[in-house]
Amino acid sequence: MLTAELDIKEAKIHGVLSLDELVNDFSIALKNRNYPQAPVGVLADNSSDWIALDLATQVLGIPLIPIPHFFSHEQKKYLINTSHIFTLFCEQENIFELYGFDKNSRQCHSLFLSHLEHYELQDINKGIQKITFTSGTTSKPKGVCLSSAQQWSVAKSLEHALARLKIKKHLCLLPLSVLLENVAGVYTSFLSHTEVFVFSLKEIGFKDPFNFDAAQCLSKIDEYKIESVILLPQMLHSILNVIQPNDPRIQSLKFVALGGAKTPRLLIQKAKDLGLPIYEGYGLSECSSVVSLNLPHAYKGGSVGKPLSNRKIRIAEDHEIEICMTNKVSYLGEVSDSDLWFKTGDIGHIDEEGFLFIDGRKKNLIITSYGRNISPEWPESLLMEQGLYKQVMVVGDAQPYLTALILPLTDISHESIESSIRSVNKELPNYASILNYIVLDQPFSFANRQLTENGRLKRDVIESYYQKEINTLYESSKDLTLL
Structure with missing residues (x-):
């Protein structure tokens, strides 16, 4: 179920008159299946329908498995097979046969859906709402199992942390199949009564998953006077190549979150010098995304900010960062043997003011x-x-x-x-x-x-x-x- 903090009727997506009705339509499509509680996969570009499907699965307590477009064909097949997806939502009907689904599909708004012809219902952990896959070095990505409550807890902490900025417009720049945009972008915006702007990835500058047109992205930010976005380091690098000091295209921005990989301090300082309100953070899929974040009123260069209000962090004797979890970390197909202090694999330290610094990866x-x-x-x-x-x-x-x-x-x-x-x-x-x-x-x-x-x-x-x-x-x- 959705968090009690969110009233779908008050959630705002640009161009959508009634998100509540959209969620209801997807809920009906899900309830009318032969196996109403079976996992659902979504392989689609960013859209309001993607978000509505996500919310519908939460209302019904059904596991959702986002399938990243940037995964290889083999990785997608592995993901679909191991997570026991019964129903797949796509934008194109010709996708279904590639992955073993019935070619006779139905349509729900902009998305087509099809089911497996031969399916055996598996035991499903009722606490799992989303299985988010992180790419590995092989064709076998790893699935992190998350509850709805875990995700919304992070969103609630982010809403509290960002409240004084009074952000009114957020633009989704990362694929919705990436947990960071789900939680820190969409959910946090809904709780903050912030209007979410969601367009296809091509419309915001992604000619393909590896080719980002920063000028096109900046035009979209300027056109709608966007106030917050989330960037990855390579996207920031591209933007810095095309903006000038106090560029008018970025004047509406109040908060630019930077996540993903560690970013050189020089690059962040250059962004600030050019007028970008950029703030680096730290998170992991196992922790439902964001763990710590720099803020305008609590900032230290070189750090990844202070832990969010729902986080407890400690540094082990070997300098590994450990995070206290309310539930044990769970991976698809694995029995959790971890305790409530999750070992991140990252090496770091916390200074006397409580700011977290990432010094490297333990395995590196x-x-x-x-x-x-x-x-x-x-x-x-x-x-x-x-x-x-x-x-x-x-x-x-x-x-x-x-x-x-x-x-x-x-x-x-x-x-x-x-x-x-x-x-x-x-x-x-x-x-x-x-x-x-x-x-x-x-x-x-x-x-x-x-x-x-x-x-x-x-x-x-x-x-x-x-x-x-x-x-x-x-x-x-x-x-x-x-x-």
């Missing part, structure tokens, strides 16, 4: 041949702050020193690169110094499977792809003097 730790433990994010962030590089990744596990894989912003000389590395090394101890580098000829991207959908480095994929170059470099007798 590099252990050199001298037995020194190094979080690669540490030297990487220092390199990115030089302002010369678009992307950086540091390697060196079981090696005597670190090597940087770098993609310069422009054509620069090796002398300039080496000078910047020497500058960075002055801020690092000898055991964490970078003594060699490889200049890349192509960026890390989601298209080449070297980035996650949130812009995080898939380190094992990248290192495997460049293994020959890395091995050749370490086997070389060249003695660099970059200290």
Whole structure:
């Protein structure tokens, strides 16, 4: 069921006269199935119908499985099969047969729906409302099982945190299949009586999942005088390439949330200098999205803000960030063996004022041949702050020193690169110094499977792809003097 905090009749979506009636229509379509409580999948672009379907499943207590467009065909098939979807909602009728659904479909507003011809109802955890999948390095993404209450608890905390900004218009820029836009965008807006603007991804600048037209996005923001949006780091990078100081297209913005991957402090400062009210946060799907967030009245550069009011965070002895959960974290097809303190896998610290800092990923730790433990994010962030590089990744596990894989912003000389590395090394101890580098000829991207959908480095994929170059470099007798 929906949270008692939300009255659907008061929720506002731009261009929708009655969201309540829309939700009712989808509820009727769901109740008229042979298996009314069976899981529902949605493979569709952003729209008010997508949101109405989500709310209808919550009203009826039915599990919803959002299927990201940016997943591969094999990942989509795996997701559909493992989550036991009985009914699939799509925008195009020719999709159904690809995934084993009946080609004879029905239509509910802009979405078509079809059922599996042969289906065996599975035992369903009645507490599960949404199964959100995070992409892995293989064809088998991982499904996080969430209740409606978990999601709305986060939205309620965000509503409280943002109340003094009095935001009246929010534009959905991320796919609704991404939990962050669901919870921090749509649900929070509904609770705040904020009008939600939702358009197809093409209309807001996504020519395809990997090609973002920042100018088109800014035109949409300007046209509707949007006051809040959520960005990923690569989207921010594109926007900064096309705006000027105090650009009139961004004057209506009151709050720009930045999530996904860790963003260089230099990039965030550049955004602020250009007039973007940008605030970095931190979250995980296992925690129903946002955990902490910087705010205009509680901001510290380099941090990911203070924990939301519904969060308790502690730092373990090995510096791993742990979050207190009201329910154990549950993954699809797995028996939860975690306790109520969820181990995030992120390394960080909390300062004396209560701001959370992310220092790296625990599993990313590099252990050199001298037995020194190094979080690669540490030297990487220092390199990115030089302002010369678009992307950086540091390697060196079981090696005597670190090597940087770098993609310069422009054509620069090796002398300039080496000078910047020497500058960075002055801020690092000898055991964490970078003594060699490889200049890349192509960026890390989601298209080449070297980035996650949130812009995080898939380190094992990248290192495997460049293994020959890395091995050749370490086997070389060249003695660099970059200290």
